[in-house]
Structure formats: C-alpha cells, structure tokens
Amino acid sequence: MQLLEAIDVHADGLKRAACAAGPAAPVPNCPKWTVDELVTHVAFVHCFVVGLAVNRPAKPAPPPGWDDVLGWWDGQRLALREALSRDPEALAFSPYPGFASTVGDWTRRMAHETAIHRLDAESALEDGPKTRFSPEFANDGIDEFLTYLTPRLGNRADVRVTTPERTWTLGEPAAEVDGAADDVYRALWGRPHRASVTGDLAPLAAP
Numbered sequence: 001m002q003l004l005e006a007i008d009v010h011a012d013g014l015k016r017a018a019c020a021a022g023p024a025a026p027v028p029n030c031p032k033w034t035v036d037e038l039v040t041h042v043a044f045v046h047c048f049v050v051g052l053a054v055n056r057p058a059k060p061a062p063p064p065g066w067d068d069v070l071g072w073w074d075g076q077r078l079a080l081r082e083a084l085s086r087d088p089e090a091l092a093f094s095p096y097p098g099f100a101s102t103v104g105d106w107t108r109r110m111a112h113e114t115a116i117h118r119l120d121a122e123s124a125l126e127d128g129p130k131t132r133f134s135p136e137f138a139n140d141g142i143d144e145f146l147t148y149l150t151p152r153l154g155n156r157a158d159v160r161v162t163t164p165e166r167t168w169t170l171g172e173p174a175a176e177v178d179g180a181a182d183d184v185y186r187a188l189w190g191r192p193h194r195a196s197v198t199g200d201l202a203p204l205a206a207p
Contacts, residue, residue, distance in 0.1 A: 004084055006111040006137065011077055013131065014042065014118040015070070021124035023066040029123040029191055036066055038124075042117050043073035046080045046110065052093040053083035053106050080110065096152040105148065112141045116189050123192075138181035139165050145188050146170060149206060156203045161188070175199030 023036035030038065040062050047060035063072050088104030115133065122128040133141070142161060146168050150157045158171035163181040177184050179195030186193035190205060 003107050003111040003140075004081065007080065007084070007107070007114050008077075010111070010114040010118040011042075011046075013129070014039075014114065014121045015073075017118070017121035017125055017128060019070075020128075021121065025124040027120050027124050029120040033120075035121065035124050036069070038117060038120055039066075039073065040069050042114065043069055043076055045113060046073065047076040049106050049110055050076060050079045050083045052095065052101070053080075053086070053103050055091075055093045057093050057095070084110070099152050108140070108144050109149070111137075112144050115141065116191065119186070119191055133182045133185060135163070135165055135181045138185040139163060141185045142166075142168065142181065142188060145185075145204075145206070150204060153206065155205070159199075159201070159204065173199075175201055175204075177201070 018035050018039050021035045023034065023039075025035045027033045027035060027038050033041070044060050044062055047062075048057075051058045060076075062069055084103060084107045086103045088102060088107060090103045092101045092103050092106055094101035115137070119131060122131060142163065143166075146157060146159075146161065156171070158174045159168075160170075160173040160176045161168040161184060162176070162178045163184050165181060176198045177187050177195050179187070179193070183193040183195040187195040187197055188201070188204060190201075
C-alpha cells in the first residue's frame with residue numbers, strides 16, 4: 001500500500017469506527033479522550049499539515065458539534081490529499097527547529113498518525129475490527145517513529161528494536177523491543193500489543 005493511499009484507507013477505517021461508537025464513547029487506548037475528542041484531534045492535525053505541506057502554516061479552528069466536525073474533517077481530508085500529491089521531494093514547512101521536512105515526510109507522518117488513531121477509534125467499539133498492519137507498513141512505521149519523529153520531538157532513543165525483518169539499534173540500548181512488526185509498532189506508540197519489552201520505553205513516548 002502506498003503511503004498516500006494509506007492515509008485514505010486508515011482515515012476511512014477510523015471514521016467508520018468513530019461513527020459506530022458515537023461521539024461520547026470513551027477511547028480505551030487513550031483514556032483521557034472521548035471519540036469526539038479523538039476525531040477533533042485527527043481533523044485538527046490533518047488541517048494543520050495541509051498548511052505545512054504548502055508552506056502556509058496556520059492554526060486550525062475545528063467547529064463545535066459532532067456533525068460539523070465530521071463534515072469539516074471530510075473537507076480537510078480532500079485538502080490534505082491535494083497538498084500531499086505534490087512532488088514528495090519538495091520542501092515543506094517544518095515546525096521542528098533544526099530539522100527540514102519535505103512533502104514526502106508529511107505524507108509518511110500522516111499515514112502513521114492516521115493508522116495509529118484508527119486503532120484508537122476501534123478500541124472504542126465493544127466488538128471492533130481486529131485490524132492488523134502488514135509487515136511492510138508496520139516496519140516503515142517503526143522506522144518513521146525511531147529515525148524521524150523521535151529526534152524531532154527531542155526524545156532520547158537508547159533502544160534496540162527487532163522484528164523478523166529488521167533491527168534498529170539507537171544509542172546505548174537501555175530498552176529492547178522484540179516481536180512481530182505490527183506488535184512492535186503498537187508498543188512504541190504505547191498501544192496494546194504482544195511484543196516483548198525489556199526496560200523502560202517512557203523516554204520514547206510520543207504525544
């Protein structure tokens with residue numbers, strides 16, 4: 001699956017789960033959020049990245065009300081696809097001091113941001129779909145988390161991460177994560193998983 005297509009696929013899955021659960025449903029993967037707050041966050045991020053991708057950063061203002069947020073998000077998804085359909089090597093605005101970003105970087109970031117939050121929306125369902133990510137997509141997500149996102153957030157990465165397909169060793173490993181790529185991907189993002197974890201992953205925590 002191409003990353004631009006992945007944004008659409010996972011956003012569709014997220015929206016299906018969110019609408020089935022309803023706006024007031026709690027999100028077990030993110031205990032501080034309701035489904036409404038989750039969807040508003042995702043819509044905000046998609047809108048924010050539209051501005052970054054076209055070098056016109058702005059602070060989005062999601063509308064109040066569930067139906068209005070869903071409609072606004074639909075519009076932002078169309079705008080996001082158009083903004084990310086540009087040359088992937090084109091420079092884009094970076095909110096991370098000292099780090100450059102390209103359109104391709106934001107495409108990758110949004111593919112994985114949306115995929116992880118799809119899992120969150122599905123966790124709000126009592127009998128939700130058992131989404132699993134392909135090794136190709138999950139390994140790319142692990143690499144994006146460790147080599148792109150972590151340093152830009154200023155987090156310390158002293159970890160060894162192993163899947164059947166790849167190994168990453170960063171710093172002087174104080175923690176190790178081992179398992180199927182899908183489970184390791186979830187573990188790094190602090191979602192339920194079946195990976196083996198030794199040591200503390202807290203220094204890697206993403207917001």
